[in-house]
């Protein structure tokens with residue numbers, strides 16, 4: 181019998197889940213989004229098998245419901261779900277970046293006999309919307325589940341057997357562990373990135389040229405400030421407490437740096453950076469990676485047509501690229517042309533191809 185999955189919210193994450201789950205056998209993916217243009221795109225780009233203008237129209241026939249909505253909208257939908265005519269065995273899940281409030285609402289659903297297992301794929305990007313959705317977005321990323329205490333093993337197994345088509349690493353944690361850990365590695369860094377950009381904005385009056393100098397380093401640490409503001413408004417509202425704890429820690433760290441700047445010896449200052457470098461260099465790549473395009477840096481000479489020459493070599497060997505950009509500064513990277521691939525294998529083949537055909541040096545950052 182065909183399993184029916186309803187995805188509500190078809191942006192970057194909902195759209196990517198819908199694409200990934202289309203690979204599950206005998207599974208029909210039905211989508212809904214409140215935005216009519218997104219619904220249209222989702223249908224024409226085959227991100228879902230079917231689209232509905234009202235999720236209630238199919239609520240009674242679906243086996244799984246997945247929310248790909250901003251976390252406050254998810255809470256609203258969970259409230260509405262209470263009065264929907266659902267299948268007895270329906271499994272409801274979400275993809276939201278916060279879990280404590282969502283799992284509190286899930287306990288209310290449990291009292292009505294509705295199974296809700298929280299979910300959060302730890303992969304994504306600063307991009308948003310259905311046009312950014314990709315079937316392989318979650319490959320090798322952690323996918324955290326936050327079941328309520330005493331959740332039935334059979335329900336977990338059903339959800340995991342579907343999520344395996346995302347090729348993510350599914351792990352279970354409690355909602356409070358989840359909200360603490362994600363505050364450290366995701367939510368607070370977003371606040372800091374936004375604050376650095378605000379600080380740069382403050383330069384506009386007296387030193388307007390500063391923004392033109394914002395090169396690799398500034399761009400690296402502030403990329404996530406380009407994320408969807410509605411998403412981050414909701415995440416911040418739902419994880420305020422953990423964020424305040426992080427902020428306290430950050431203020432202490434800033435006081436330590438201030439003292440270092442005022443009184444520290446050159447050795448103290450070097451040690452500060454050395455310890456940070458060591459910790460950063462030791463981060464496990466697959467465990468922490470949120471956004472891991474397989475980038476290849478190519479040190480190309482500066483002559484007209486060189487980029488189409490390189491992409492032509494790759495096309496000849498049927499190696500697909502997912503992105504291509506030119507970095508504006510050579511200060512902190514080796515090469516100037518950055519090509520992204522879908523997999524490590526594609527990147528290795530591309531490096532071999534470019535070295536063989538053009539003898540340009542290639543590097544991995």
Ligand SMILES: NC(=O)C1=CN([C@@H]2O[C@H](COP(=O)(O)OP(=O)(O)OC[C@H]3O[C@@H](n4cnc5c(N)ncnc54)[C@H](O)[C@@H]3O)[C@@H](O)[C@H]2O)C=CC1
Pocket residue numbers: 188189190191192193194212213214215218248249250251253275276277278300301302303304305306307308309310408411415
């Ligand atoms: N952006 C990221 O990298 C990641 C985001 N998440 C979580 O995934 C969820 C979705 O985020 P994205 O896909 O990035 O956002 P997005 O902005 O790309 O997509 C959200 C979609 O939900 C729709 N939507 C908004 N309110 C709605 C409502 N009330 N009813 C129906 N549709 C509604 C929007 O029209 C949009 O198409 C959020 O809860 C977010 O916290 C999780 C992992 C990574």
Ligand SMILES: O=C(O)C(=O)Cc1ccc(O)cc1
Pocket residue numbers: 276277301302303304305306366404470471
């Ligand atoms: O682009 C990035 O690096 C991100 O931080 C993406 C991201 C955003 C929200 C999440 O809950 C998880 C991952």
